[in-house]
Every structure is written in structure tokens, then in C-alpha cells.
Amino acid sequence: MQETIEQQPVANYHRHVNYIKIWAILLVLLIVSLIVGMIGYQFFAVWMIFTIAVVKALMVVAYYMHLLWEPKFLWLAVGFAVLCLFFLFLGVVPDILLVKLQLAH
């Protein structure tokens, strides 16, 4: 609260981690998801691939975008955006999947 914005362009409460290590982990995850995609088991593969995608995204958000060190209200902002998408998906999906459109030909 003591800091003024004009004199202090960057508040240094971020920690810098070893970014190259994060990058290496991301690459490994990418390769794993490619390999999983080549194996036959459809259901398992899809779940694996999307779990990996979420893990990768979370790593980028946490370490590259430094959300890990940001206050909770910014977590809430991002979290609520994702929550809204769940609302949207759940509200719309019955009309797309369960109610069959009847076309007049």
C-alpha cells in the first residue's frame, strides 16, 4: 500500500523459477500426448490428451504468467470465466445433443 504506481512500475513479488525446466516439462508432456494419440484406446486416449492439455495450460498460467503469485481475486477472475463456460455448455448441450432437429425436406 505504500508503493506508488508512478515510481514503481513493477511490483517485485513475483518469483522467477527455472523457466527452461518448465519448458522441458511442457515438451515432454507434448510428446506424451502425441504418443497417446497414436495408441488405439480411443476413450483412454481422449481423456489423457485433454488432461495433459489442462496440465500444460495450468503450468503456463502458473509459472509463465505468474498467476501463482497473484492475489486471490485474479484467480477468481479467471476461475469465474471458466465457470461461466461450464454454465454455457451445460445449458446449451441438451438442445444440441438430446433434442433432434427435424428437417423439412
Add this chain to the structure above:
Amino acid sequence: MDTSDTMTHDVASIPAMSEVPRGRIAMWWLVASEIVIFGGAVCCYLMFRFRHPEWGALAAHTSTPMGALNTLVLLTSSLNMVLAHSAAERQDIRAACRNMIMAMLLGCVFLVVKAIEYTAEIRQGYTITADLFWSFYYLLTGLHALHVIAGVTAIFFVMLSASKRRHLHRVEMAGIYWHLVDIVWLFLFPLLYIAG
């Protein structure tokens, strides 16, 4: 009524209530609004993907190696951007600019690879009107490509001022945006390429 004579605090500086710099807060709200834009489009795609199991065969026509290459390119570009951010905080202008140039170049490589893909697909007749799957494919990747262009442009201007030691905190802001573009691709890649 005038109450200025009752001031007891130091008024020489503009106080900030939270410790987070305002640019960073603004960037995160921008990120939140982009999440709902891309997320909305992805939700629509997912619903129709469930409705049309036959799209699996169409998705096989997208080039997984090219997509994987682009994922690698964007991940590396993000790494450069975050290195530029930490260099800028150390006041290391040369390293910051070098890394931003790398990030921009990789962003351009991404666009070139994407253009090659588009060309191959259109040659095979998979245009935006060929099928709803391809409509979604071009919608999602096209929106993303526009964001890549915007990101490269933003990084370019940030680099210009950073090279003159001005607005160094903007390196981080451009970085947050660039990582967002990266994350969107992390989801588009499995959605449109591998999990066909």
C-alpha cells in the same frame, strides 16, 4: 463544503490500494474476457463434435505433425517471452530485446506453418464451406491466428520502447497476452488435430 484543511495524511503521492500494478490487473481482466470468447467458440465446437461422430474421419485430414510443430514453436516462443520478462526486470535490455525478437520470429514461423497447412487443406477441397467441421476449424484457428498477429504486433511495439529503456514493465504485459495465445493453442491442437 471544503474539507481540505482537515487532511492528515501525506498527499504527495497517488496511493494504490492493492499491491498489484494496474497494468497487470488490466491484463488479467483482458485474459478473462478472452477466455470467454475462445471458450464460447470451443464450447460450440465441442457440442457439435459430440453431435457429429463422423467428424473423426474429417479431423484425420488435419496434419498432426504440422500442428505438433506449431505447438513446439509457440511453447518455445512463450519461453522466450518469459525470459524477456525476467531480463527486463533485471534491467538487462539486450537480453530482453533478443528474447522478444526470438518470440516474434517464432510467432511468424507459426503463421507461416499455418499458412502452409491452410494451403494444403484448401488444395484438397477442404474449404470453410466444405463441411461444418471445416467451418469450425477455420473459425477457431483463424481467430487464433488473428490473436497471434496482434500479439506479434504488441511485442514489436513493446520491444521498440524497451530498447530505449522505456516502459520496461510492458514486457510483462505483452508476455501475459502472448502466453494466453499459447494456451489457446494448447487446447486447439488436441481438439482439432490429435483427438480426431
Add this chain to the structure above:
Amino acid sequence: MSTHHAAKPGFLGRYVFSTDHKVIGLQYLITGVLMAFIGGYLAYVFRMQLAFPGNSIPGFGELVPQQYNTFVTMHGTIMIFWVAMPVLLAGFGNLLIPLMVGTEDMAFPTLNMLSYWVFFLSTVVLLGSFFVPGSAFAGGWTAYPPLSADGYVGTPFWDGLGGHLWILAVALEFVAFLMGGINFLVTTINMRAPGMKWRRMPIILWMLVIAVLTFVFAVGPLIAGAVMLLLDRTLHTGFYNPAAGGDPILFQHLFWFFGHPEVYVLLLPSLGIICEIISVFSRKPLFGYRAILYSTIVAGVLSFVVWAHHQFIAGIDPRMSSFFSITTIMISIPFAIVIFACIATLWRGSIRLTTPMLFALGAIAEFLIGGVTGIYLGSSALDIYAHDTYFVVAHFHYTLIPVVFFGGLAGIYFWFPKFVGRTTNELLGKVHFWLTTISFNCAFLPLFILGIAGQHRRVFDYSAFPSLMAGELTMLRQIATYAVIVMLAAQILFVVNVVISFLRGPKAENNPWQANTLEWSVASPPPHGNFDPYPAVYRGAYEYSAPGRSEDWWPQDAP
């Protein structure tokens, strides 16, 4: 203190391309009010057509069906997006947020200016679309496909230009409000004066913040949906075309996922204005500050799960209809709490019936009618009968006119002395209020009856429906039309009042209403940079009639 410039910028820099939040706020406000007159004129034209079908309309001429569709579409678009949003959210938000939190300007003044000029550009595009071949968009302000998308398949690109421009204008407008909205959020989060804790903020700031949040989170899917609609129109993709595997109901969902929270984007700032005004003119602390706050937050979250009640008749999954009925009826609870809190604030207060207070009270009274009919419509069983009739038209005009019109006018009368530095004429204001209220009720109460009688919406000419041409129904349509004319004419009083007060009204004091919030502690109009020195805040905004004080108000910045 870098913004306390020594050198004065020129006319353009001060009044046109200004980065001062007060100038930008007034620009938004004035643009919105001017657009309201265009929207009102359109309403006049099509109401005349409905009351006297086929007759030449004074001040316009003969109306053809296509023009009727265009006018109805543009009336809705203009009133929601180019009047309500700029006046309530952008206008009052810009004017009030920096002053009420106690800082010099928005967090990003240049972005703020850019926001207005993007909005201005969108206005030009929208109005320009009237003059392109094929005229402006005629697909309804909700732009449902297939009418808005498929209808143009096979027609050349240029014939659908009005619709393309409509999408472009709305998109530009959203960009403008996203920029402005992020500015509002950052300013409120980061730039509050020392002592301005979250719990001490005037309730209108909370309302504005929650409105902006609702907007930011809801608008995304519609932006994606609008891109798809544009692609359907121009490249003939099939996102909304069932024959190509798409689904038109998708757009309805995307539209209302935004469209319903949008209602609260308009409602919340207006409720904030009403709360402020009622507390000031009752000389009492706002009843239940925390109850209002939590209700608003609950309403903001709930607003994301009620949207499909606009689509009960679209053939959505009946199980989902039940779900959305329940959430819709639930969302009336938090708003009922807010309204009760306003009424409880009045209880045993020393009420001063000034013009802004009259408008605030009018807004609450009229909004109750809109809100209660909303509960009827929330149950899908009744909605399926009433939705495509004038009952719904009456319902949403009874929500939006109190909110936008009464709330907005209350705010304008209330803060006019602050931002213009001159006081408005109370007598003219009161006449304006009574004329507006009476004519408003005469215009829209008949529509409830017409709707229950089965008068469908979006019909150009009822002459083909003998049952709807019965004597008393025709008379009701004509009463409504005459009332609209009176209501529009009454606004001339407002214009006269504002113009005369601006030119030669008596000079306003710093705090003419004896209010507590920070904006009243500075000069009227506030100087560039607002505060010198910056204020400190010692208490909440509603310390009226505190015991043991000689004055019945206690400014937030007085120790």
C-alpha cells in the same frame, strides 16, 4: 500529480479528444441521450402505423413493411446498446467512479478516450447503415437465424450490407465497453483513496463493478457467435443452418447467454443511482447496505443461469425449461431484497421530494410492475402463451423504461449541478416527471391487455386479423400511440430545462443536496485532476442524521 498540467490544452484537447473522465462521461451521456431521440422517433413512426394502419404518418410519410421491420429492429438495438449502455454504464461510470473512489482520473485515461471514440465510430456505422442499399438491418434486435443468416444465402454480399454493418457496429461497441469496463475495474480495485475500504464504497460503485463483471464474462460467447453469424451471412457457412449440420438455436443460446446478464448490466447501475438518491433525500442511512451488496452479488452470479427463459417457445429441451423457470423465479429474490431495502430506507425518513427523488421513486414503483410480470413470464407454462404477444413487450418496457429512463433521468437531475455547475429548474423537472410517468403508464398498460387478448408481436398491420381489429382493441392501440406521442413531447421539457440551465441556470454550490459521497466535496464542476489534495475517507457513504451532529449529513472525507 503529473496530470495537474500547467499548460492548458486547446479546445479540441479539452472538449473533444480529452482524456479527462468527466469529459468522456459527458460525451457518452450526450451521445446516449441524442440516440434516445432517434430511437424515440422510430418508436413514434411504428406506433403510428400500428394505431392507424395504412395512413400516411405525419413527419414521416408512408411506412412499408420492410421499413417497419427495420425500424423495430433499430429501435431495440439503439435503445439497448446505444442509449442504455452508454448512459447508465459508460456515462455515469466515467463521471462517478474516479470522483467517488477519490482519485484524479481513470487508471488508463488514454484507453478511456479510445473507448469513447470506438463507441462513436460504432454509432456512425450504425446510423450509416440506414443509408446503404437495402437499408439497415431488419432481422430483429436479437438477430435470430435463420432470418438473419440464411435469409441472405444466394443473395449477393452487398444486398445484406445493412446486416453486416449492424454486426460490425455491435462488435465495435462491445470492444469500446470492454476497454471502458476494464478501466472501471482497475480504477475501483487499485485507485481508491486511503480509507476507502470496499465496505465503505457507495453502493453505486459496487453496482457498477458487478455490472461490468457481468458484461465482461457474458459477452465473450456472443462475440464468437457474432463471428459465426457474419461468416454464415458472407461466406455461407452452416453454423446456424440445420441442412449443413448446424443449429439455429445455438445463436439464440449465445445471444441470451449475453442478453440476459445484459439486462442486469443496465439494471444494476440504475439501482445504484436509485439507492444513492433515496438515501440522500430520505436523510437516512441506506437500509441494509450489506444485504443489498450480497443480493447484488448473488443476482450477478444467478444471471448466468437464467438466460434460456427467453427461449421457452423456441423448442428447447423441456427439462431445461423447468430448470430455467426455477432459476428465473429465484433471481427475483435478490432484487426484491434490494427494492425492499430502498423502501425501508424511506421509512420514517425526512423525505425531500426533489425532481431526482421523484424519478427515483417513480423508477421503483414502475419497476415493480415490470418485475412482477417477469415472475409470471418466468414460468414456462404461461410464457409459451404470452411470449410472442405484446404482454412481453409491455413487460420489458416496464422493466427497461423505469431502469434506463427514470433511473437515468434521476441520475442526470441529481448530478447535473455537480458536473455542469448550474442547477436545473425544479418546477420544469417536476412537470417533466409527472407528464412522463402518466404518459408512460398510458402507453404500456394497454399493451398488457392487448397481449393477453392475443395480439402478436412483430406484425406490421393487424387489419388482416378481424379479432384483433375489435373496437376496444383498436382503441387501446390508439391510446398507447397517443401516450407515446405525449411521452416524447414531454422530453422537450427536459431538453429545454437542460439547455436553459446550462446557459443561464443559477450557479450550483459544491454540495447542493447535502450528500456524503466524495464527489460533493469538490468544486462544481470538479476541476481537472478532481482533488487537490487527495482526500482520505473516514466512514461509509450513508451517515445521514447521525446523532450528536448539528448537520444531518457527514461527508466521507470529514474526520
